[in-house]
Amino acid sequence: MKKALTFFLLLQIFVSFSFAxxxxxxxxxxxxxxxxxxxxxxxxxxxxxxxxxxxxxxxxxxxxxxxxxxxxxxxxxxxxxxxxxxxxxxxxxxxxxxxKPTVLPSQTVVVTALIATERESPVVFSNFEKQQIKDFYTTQDVPILLSELPSVLSYSWSGNGIGYNYLNLRGFDQRRISVLVNGIPQNDPEDHGVYWLDMPDLLASAGSVQVQRGAGSAFYGPPAIGGSVNIITSNFSLEPKISLFTGYGSYNTKKHSIAINSGLIENRYLFYSRLSYIATDGYREKSWAKFPAYFFSAIRYDENMTTQINLYGGPFEDHLVYRGIPKSWVKDKSKRRANLNYMDVTTRDDEIENFSQPHYEFLHEWRLSDNLVLNNTLFYIRGVGFWDMDASWADTIYFRLSSPYALKYGFSTSSQNPGEAIARYFIDLNQYGWLPRLMLKHDGGELTIGAEFRLHRGLHWGKIVWAQNLPERLPSDYKFYQYRGAKDIISYYIHEFFKLKPNLKLMASLQFVYNRYRVYNEKEFYDYDLGKWVSNEFTVPFYFLNPKIGISYDLTKNINIFGSFSITSREPSRRDLYDASDGHWYPWGKRPNFEVRPDGSYDFTKPLVKPERLFDLEFGGGYFSDNYKFTANFYYMDFKDELVKSGQLNIFGDPIVGNAEKTRHVGVELTFELKDLLINGFEISGNATISRNKIIKHGVYVWKNPYTGEKYSTPRRIPLDGKRIAGFPDNMASLRISYRKSGLFISILGKYVGDFYTDNFNLIPSNNVNRIDRKVDAYTVFDLTAGYKIDKVLSFKNVELKLQVNNLFNALYAGSGVGDEFYPGAERNYFVGIGFEF
Structure with missing residues (x-):
């Protein structure tokens, strides 16, 4: 009876609970x-x-x-x-x-404060989406692909867009553009350069590229002066598949690749891997390049976390191209493909380069709650390799083979110069970084607090690989220079995006930056002026506070206006301070840019090259609809101590720069997009930039008047006030017309670049006695892209044929230049390829 009562009570509780x-x-x-x-x-x-x-x-x-x-x-x-x-x-x-389909959660680690949104962010930007990358990318490097975007100029040392390629934004070179991959800085910490060939075939694994124009448009890497480029890699598929591509084109250019997607495994894991190979003979003589490339990515999804690792790079080899040609050769088909070295002869067969820079990325996102997200990015980048250059111009002093070195290192004193010689320049660079970021959503907005911690350590040395005449008993590993370079980078930032009203948004940010250069363990050299052995070791710190504020306002559901103001400062590169690889010990070599004490030594607490400081004002607006888009933006960039090109190159082909006391850049950028206009599948887009880039107050000291040819017994100052700044075209425009129907796609791009000078003297034949011409002439180039896609052929899916014809009308032009050296663009060339999946 007792057991039955207990069972009845439990049953009643269970039934009551079930009905609740x-x-x-x-x-x-x-x-x-x-x-x-x-x-x-x-x-x-x-x-x-x-x-x-x-x-x-x-x-x-x-x-x-x-x-x-x-x-x-x-x-x-x-x-x-x-x-x-x-x-x-x-x-x-x-x-x-x-x-709603969206970007894979793994990519949210690089979104928010780094990525601008249309009609939300008071930022001037352009996107190059995944479909555009699929349509137009084959073998060309990032700068070439982005050249149709507003205010973007690109050029190639080899001429055909593979190898050393460069990107300018509003005329500012890559050293003043913050370049990021998945939010990770790619500018070299020491020289601020971006070497796209260290990331071969990266676009094959890219999901999107955003180019932001104007100052302070990135929180990581060097402070953005001209703007920023953020590449987001994302080529995952929720379904397993294997993708193959092969193609061939002009100058024996070829590409082969295979990509494997695992598909979603256990609703938690995704794996992606790609192997590819790009090779070309190059447009210019002896400008061949070979680029094997790899990319591997793995993701794990948890309920409140996303963890991703990326590994990519490629050990490449190429023949050196580092000099331009005389301007008179640009229009000469028999001479424009020449590849000259510093002996003004065709580069030697053994002037080659071998380099590898693997990138290791760890990206983690922890969604602590619906309103609080913590991101952490850890990365390691190692670059190691060498380039061999003709050094037949060098003597025993440059190679440190003269009597002081012979006595110190125990080899015989040479009675003659080395003669024909090849020198090897070697670097081993290591960079470690941690990028934490906390994002808090609150009533009306989102607050982001982040930081950057980076350490860079580099070993640099040079030695003779081969020479006609070398001293007896010279050690085989004898280095004629060696030093270590370092840079420590710490920055903190706070970024607020706040909706004052549904149609009124405020953005404000403040960044503190600390950068410290160091040169140490430099091999001693004999200073003939001081009569003793010395080595240059120093530490130079820089501190900056970079604020930015902007506002975005929707006048109507289709019309938006915005404005922003920012102050941005950027330190000179370490090479601007001291290029220890450029023969500084040489009696007439490049000396450290520091004040000289009365005893002839350098005061390394007083650098002569100053940081540049920019005040940037931007305002504009646009009309936005599903099929139409029009935007206009005005910018006013006022500089103090802008780092401008001097019109000279160092021995490695890089421009030498110095401070201009006051400069100004003013411009208007216009863009438009029209979709399905009259005919479904028909699209037309374009942009134009009209700018003025002037020196307001600046002068240089010269031994010879560049206009009259008069020589001076002591240096005289030549004022440059009112001159156009070297490297900045005042006018640029592009127009693309595309048509897509069923599997057919065809598109024509026209790009116009106005003239610009290669030095700040603005020399043209009519204003100097020697009729020197240092102006890149305006040019227009047209490119054709066509493709046809078939959903299925036999057991293959998404079979796509692609044809590219670049420089369709065979223009003979120079893409850029420095001083008396001009870099020619390739003549008409093509590339055909086929891709498919299974």
């Missing part, structure tokens, strides 16, 4: 295709109950407590969706979720 619960069931679909999403997670927030959808997208959650609850549906590659429902005891609730 309910059930939630329903379906989860893709919002764009309306197809079911099997394996999607559906759960009750703050409870440990949930379910996964079946092959039909159906789910069912039982024993849901009565009352108001939040039900969340999530799936990899889609935005989460939340629905609030009231559970009535004993009842069932039917829900249907339509999830």
């Amino acid at each position: 619960q309910g059930k939630v069931k329903g379906y989860v679909f893709d919002s764009e295709t309306n197809k079911p999403l099997p394996g999607a997670n559906v759960y009750v927030e703050n409870l440990t109950i949930g379910s996964a959808t079946d092959q039909n997208g159906y789910f069912e959650i039982s024993y849901v407590p009565a009352g108001k609850i939040d039900v969340i549906a999530s799936f990899i590659g889609y935005a989460r969706q939340k629905k609030t429902v009231e559970i009535v005891p004993g009842a069932e609730v039917n829900l249907t979720f339509y999830l």
Whole structure:
């Protein structure tokens, strides 16, 4: 009797509890295709109950407590969706979720403060989306692909866009553009340069590229002066597949690649890998290059975390191209392909380069709550390799073979110069970094607090690989220079995006930057002026505070206006301070840019090259709709101590720069896009930049008047006030017309670049006695891209044929120049390829 009573009471409690619960069931679909999403997670927030959808997208959650609850549906590659429902005891609730495809969660680590959004961010920017990359990328490097964007100028040392390529933004070179991959800085910490060939075939694994124009547009890397370029890698697929591509083109250019996607494994893991090979003979003589490349990425998704690792790079080899040609050769088909060295003869066969720079990235996102996200990025970049250059111009003093060195290192004194010689320049660079970021969503906005911690350590040396005449007993590993360079980088920033009203947004940020250069362990050299052995070792710190404020306002549902003001400072590169690889010990070599004490030594606390400081004002607006887009932006950039080109190159082909006391850049940027105009599938887009880039106050000291040819017994100052700044075209424009129907795609791009000078004297034949011409002439180039895609052929899917014809009308032009050296663009050339999947 007692047992029966106990059983009855337990049964009554169970029944009462069961009737106090309910059930939630329903379906989860893709919002764009309306197809079911099997394996999607559906759960009750703050409870440990949930379910996964079946092959039909159906789910069912039982024993849901009565009352108001939040039900969340999530799936990899889609935005989460939340629905609030009231559970009535004993009842069932039917829900249907339509999830919107979005960027994979792994990429949110580089979004928010780094990426601008249309009609939200008061920032001037352009996007190059994944479809555009698929349409127009084959073998060309990033600068060439982006050259159609507003205010972007690119050129290539080899002429055909493979190898050493350079990108200018509003005329500012790569040293003054912050370049990032997944939010990780790519500018070299010592010389601020960007070497795209260290990241071969990166665009094949890119999901999007955003180019922001104007100061202070990046929080990591060197402070952005001209703007920033942020490449986001994302080539994952939720379905397993293998992709192949092969192609061939002018100058024996070829590309082969294979990419493997694992698809989603256990609803948690994704793997992607790519191997590729790009090779070319180059447009210019002896400008061949070979670029094997790899990219590997793995992601793990957890309920509140995303973890990703990336590994990419490629050990390349190429023949050196570091000199331009005389301007008179640019229009001469028989001479414009010449590749000259510092002996003004064709480069030697053994002037080659070998280098490898693997990138290791760890990206982690922890969603602490719906309103709080912590991101951490760790990275390591190692670059090691050498380049061999003709040094037949060098004597025993440059190579440190003269009597003081012979006595010190125990070899015989040479009675003659080395004669024909090849010198090897070697670097081993190591960079470590940590980029933490905390994002807090609050009423009306989002606050981001972040930091950057980077350490760079580099070993540099040079030695003779071969020479006609070498002293007896010279050690085989004898280095004629050697030193170590270092840079420590610490920055903190705070960034606020706040909606004052639904149509009024405020953005404000403040960044503190600390940079410290160091040169140490330099091999001693004999200073003939001081008559003793010396080595230069120093530490130079820089401190900056960079504020920015902007506002965005929607006048109507289609019209937006914005404005921003920023102050940005940037330190000179370490080479600007001291180029220890450029023969500084030489009696007439490049000396350290520091004040000289009365005893002839250098005061390394007083650098002669100053940081540049920019005041940047931007305002503009646009009209936005589904099929039409028009924007206009005005910028006013006022500089103090801008680092400008002197019109000279160092021995490695890099421009030598110095401070200009006061300069100014003013311009207007216009863009438009028209889609499905009159004919479905027809698109037209374009942009134009009209600017003025002037020296307001600046002068240089010369021994010879560049205009009259008069020589001076002592240096005289030549004023440059009112001159155009070297390297800045005043006018640029591009126009692209495309048509897409079914599997057919065809597009024509026209790019116009106005003239610009190669030095700040603005020398043209009519204003100097020697009729020197240092102006890159204006040019227009047209490119054609055509493709045809078939969904399935036999067992292959997405078979795509592609044809590119560059410089369609065979223009003979120079893409850029420095001083008397001009870099020719390739004549008409083509590339054809085929890609498919299975």
